[in-house]
Amino acid sequence: MTAPLTRPGALPVQVPLVTRPLGIWDSVRASRRNVLSIIPEIATHQPIVSGRTGKRWHMVTDPGAIRRILLENIDNYPKSVVTKNLLRPAIGESLFIAEGAHWRWQRRTAAPAFSHRNVMNLAPVMSRAAERSVARVARAGPRAVDFLQEMITVTFDVISDVTFSGDAAFDRDAVHGAIDAYISEAGKISVLDVLGLPDWVPRPGRTFLTGGVDDMKAMADRAVEARAGRDAAGVPDLLDLLLAGEDPDTKRKMNTAELRDNLLTFIVAGHETTALTLAWSLYLMAFDQQAQERARAEAQSVVTGVATGADVARLPFVRQVVDEALRLYPPAGMVSRTAQTENHLCGRRILPGDTVIVPIYALHRHHALWEAPHAFRPERWEAGRPDRYAYLPFGDGPRICIGASFALQEAAIVLATLLARFRFTPVPGRDPDPVMILTLRPEGGVWLEAEAV
Numbered sequence: 464m465t466a467p468l469t470r471p472g473a474l475p476v477q478v479p480l481v482t483r484p485l486g487i488w489d490s491v492r493a494s495r496r497n498v499l500s501i502i503p504e505i506a507t508h509q510p511i512v513s514g515r516t517g518k519r520w521h522m523v524t525d526p527g528a529i530r531r532i533l534l535e536n537i538d539n540y541p542k543s544v545v546t547k548n549l550l551r552p553a554i555g556e557s558l559f560i561a562e563g564a565h566w567r568w569q570r571r572t573a574a575p576a577f578s579h580r581n582v583m584n585l586a587p588v589m590s591r592a593a594e595r596s597v598a599r600v601a602r603a604g605p606r607a608v609d610f611l612q613e614m615i616t617v618t619f620d621v622i623s624d625v626t627f628s629g630d631a632a633f634d635r636d637a638v639h640g641a642i643d644a645y646i647s648e649a650g651k652i653s654v655l656d657v658l659g660l661p662d663w664v665p666r667p668g669r670t671f672l673t674g675g676v677d678d679m680k681a682m683a684d685r686a687v688e689a690r691a692g693r694d695a696a697g698v699p700d701l702l703d704l705l706l707a708g709e710d711p712d713t714k715r716k717m718n719t720a721e722l723r724d725n726l727l728t729f730i731v732a733g734h735e736t737t738a739l740t741l742a743w744s745l746y747l748m749a750f751d752q753q754a755q756e757r758a759r760a761e762a763q764s765v766v767t768g769v770a771t772g773a774d775v776a777r778l779p780f781v782r783q784v785v786d787e788a789l790r791l792y793p794p795a796g797m798v799s800r801t802a803q804t805e806n807h808l809c810g811r812r813i814l815p816g817d818t819v820i821v822p823i824y825a826l827h828r829h830h831a832l833w834e835a836p837h838a839f840r841p842e843r844w845e846a847g848r849p850d851r852y853a854y855l856p857f858g859d860g861p862r863i864c865i866g867a868s869f870a871l872q873e874a875a876i877v878l879a880t881l882l883a884r885f886r887f888t889p890v891p892g893r894d895p896d897p898v899m900i901l902t903l904r905p906e907g908g909v910w911l912e913a914e915a916v
């Protein structure tokens with residue numbers, strides 16, 4: 464089959480941002496469907512946009528001001544209460560949620576598990592998951608495949624293998640089901656809370672949120688305890704590394720509940736986000752056949768069979784595709800903070816209690832920061848990296864994503880392996896719709912035909 468080339472000037476799918484002020488109920492309606500649809504279009508032109516929907520909020524897209532929020536004045540901008548309330552039932556006071564000293568000691572204890580050497584040691588798990596994906600896609604034959612679901616399967620394979628590898632007490636399917644159900648229900652609630660809506664606005668699903676989560680925690684506890692009594696065999700996974708980890712200053716180690724909460728955090732924070740990066744990268748590869756040919760030529764010249772950790776450094780164009788996918792469709796499309804004291808950002812007064820949002824989706828499409836911001840141009844990354852605070856798929860400052868290099872390595876291994884084996888073409892009329900509830904997903908799936916090459 465001859466693949467259609469990209470139409471000149473065509474743009475990949477995007478979220479229509481609002482061009483008129485929304486009232487409270489319009490905001491609720493719009494945001495229940497897509498959080499990003501409440502971002503004013505003007506946020507992609509101006510440094511700051513403020514409003515009030517219950518609470519006062521500010522969306523900041525000025526790199527200097529973002530630097531102050533995430534790095535220089537971090538004590539004034541802890542993670543928003545909303546984010547914490549939302550995730551606490553599933554992941555406790557783990558690294559993702561904790562503040563101050565309780566955050567610091569956990570971050571110091573977990574950091575070595577994500578060192579370059581350890582992430583590299585985990586690469587064979589990623590290569591094996593990529594190989595199983597190739598087999599599944601090949602089995603589907605000429606039928607179109609939903610690469611969103613396929614990538615969710617791959618990344619769950621990886622994250623469950625590197626957290627609870629070989630633990631009989633850990634039922635992967637049950638945990639996967641509980642986490643996905645939690646994320647989709649929790650997302651609906653968070654939207655309303657991010658907007659600062661009063662408690663009497665009905666929150667769908669609040670009552671049954673914790674059921675599956677309790678079973679999942681009990682299962683993870685059993686797996687942690689079973690492992691604690693055993694010597695690590697072979698390459699240590701994240702649980703072995705956390706069991707061995709300790710705060711370098713106080714020598715404090717994590718107890719069972721802390722280990723469990725952090726491992727579940729890695730699963731919640733790491734698996735869907737990486738699956739989305741891969742699914743969007745594949746959508747873009749099918750959208751732009753020329754870029755796909757270039758990426759395939761690179762992958763085929765480097766990869767023999769399945770990509771390995773050592774191949775990653777030799778796949779610069781594949782990495783550019785991933786960087787550009789993370790720019791256009793950042794899985795964490797916004798992060799939010801609650802201001803503690805009175806402050807100024809871009810000359811605007813920020814009051815204690817105000818919600819300060821970094822709308823990463825809008826930042827990555829800001830007209831003053833990016834040329835042709837809505838276009839897919841992986842080659843833009845050849846010229847070098849932009850201003851550090853103009854591109855934040857992993858956040859920044861001390862709370863920067865601990866799993867960034869893990870995710871980028873996994874994305875490169877899986878993408879290069881698939882590109883070396885298949886040519887991807889879109890299914891006409893089935894473009895995905897970018898929708899953010901908790902993460903930015905391709906709604907409707909990424910349906911592609913995969914032809915063996």
Ligand code: HEM
Pocket residue numbers: 542558559560570728729730732733734736737740793794795798799855856857858859861862863864865866867869870871
């Ligand atoms: C492409 C995939 C990923 C994306 C886009 C992503 C994005 C992010 C972002 C934006 C933050 C900062 C949130 C904030 O400041 O409010 C974050 C934090 C975090 N991420 Fe990731 N992440 C990814 C993969 C992973 C993986 C694979 C893991 C673990 C295995 C992970 C674990 C964490 C943890 C534990 C934090 C909290 C760190 C702290 O507060 O000290 N993430 N991530």
